[in-house]
Amino acid sequence: MGILAVGSVALDSVKTPFGQEVEVLGGSATYFSIAASYFTEVSIVAVVGEDFPEAHLSMLQKLGVNTAAVEKRPGKTFRWKGEYGFDLNTARTLDTELNVFADFSPQLLAEQRKAEFLFLGNIDPDLQRVVLEQMDRPKLVACDTMNYWIENKPASLRKTLSLVDILLINDAETRQLAGEPNLIRAARKILSLGPKILVIKRGEYGVLMIDGKAAFGAPAYPLEEVIDPTGAGDSFAGGFVGYLAATRSTEVCALRRAVVFGSVMASFNVSEFGSRRLASLSYPEIEARFREFRELTHFEDL
């Protein structure tokens, strides 16, 4: 089977300069799995409360996301409330209600342990290792994290990092994790902690992928309308890991295309509130935007 993803499934209330929406489907596992579903089989392990609308689960299932390991527990679903100013690059968290997510202890189904590709969404690095330890022998492990874990669980995060192949984080987190203002030197430091590849997400400025030998840079798709950046990073990860799992390759050529497919999925995701646009795509639309990225970046050699 394809990809296993662990992360949050949440109800988000988001305000941007272009409007607001209350308690829409969100969470890292949600955005990741919707994006990845266009490329390959994906199953998630997550927890929701009794109040979680069945319609959200059926929507995911219709897209082919395996939700058998989404545990419904007594209590309320994880809620996040945030807002963005005119600088849509950074969210301001107004409120976080962990609810059932506070006691989340991911338990994989037998078939999930055999997944070849694993995505560890942005959760407590202890829990990321709880998942890792249940896996048989994944071909590739990609991992996300955030400033909160860098500050509050540095030792646990380092343990997790020593076990993953690819780390996806933003540029501020790259500098913070390495304690180094120069991004390229910061990247090299992080590569010495375990990951073979670092994918640095830079919001409207695009993505920089760095391994021990080379770098690959891709700009973001130039959008006239960015409505809601929530989930951009996880949509990117879904396209990125999704494409790698679909081709079952981790060669340079596949990794570079994967960065572009990730950027494609993120560009669709931010053009409407929540996951609405992401969930209503067709594969030809995705391929067409991949070709637009090629047009955007291509120049002739000397």
Add this chain to the structure above:
Amino acid sequence: MGILAVGSVALDSVKTPFGQEVEVLGGSATYFSIAASYFTEVSIVAVVGEDFPEAHLSMLQKLGVNTAAVEKRPGKTFRWKGEYGFDLNTARTLDTELNVFADFSPQLLAEQRKAEFLFLGNIDPDLQRVVLEQMDRPKLVACDTMNYWIENKPASLRKTLSLVDILLINDAETRQLAGEPNLIRAARKILSLGPKILVIKRGEYGVLMIDGKAAFGAPAYPLEEVIDPTGAGDSFAGGFVGYLAATRSTEVCALRRAVVFGSVMASFNVSEFGSRRLASLSYPEIEARFREFRELTHFEDL
């Protein structure tokens, strides 16, 4: 003949987290002409004071820069004093002494009027038009400006913009000039003011070039060591206009390569204080870095 450039020739005192230097050769016409000199013939029109070291002029002449129209006037040379924090993207101006630059009125030599390519460096938009009006019939006019002119001479700047082919500015200035937070919509607004092409410089994030139909994005070269960002924008412009003038082309293919050559020149420039590195390059080094840019950005089509 090739390019005529108008702008400042200055003595800069610069402090960065990596050191400081006092009264080194700077100014927009300086950085531009050094960068352009590797591609084609370039002549400048500028003013310096009696205190301006002859050695600087001979250095420019040795690189092939025609300095016949650099007027030496009674008084002191233009001086700029600035510093950069750990975020090397923005300079803080500590002091500006206009000196002889305050009364600068550019007078072109007869042969300069015939230049096919004109670069209007970041000076008063009134003076940019004084130069434009003396030109015979340039094939291409590229222009730079800054927040100061956007705020203090908006009407004059609009007049200048209505007469140029390419505007090169940074992303904050793009948003400010258009009064529009979305960069792509801001770019379209600016294109409606006259320029056919907008080149948006984004510091460490690279460059976005936009015309009426398409966009081209290039990341910045990933540098482990950025020592002094002063002159990055003018070095970019020198490589950009320099390549276009060398090929005498303004086709899409040439414009895209020109953006990359501009990025190459800026990447060399920021790796040492002042214009030292920029002034000591060889063309094979420039071509080698162009090829590295291709490696940095290339991915296979579907």
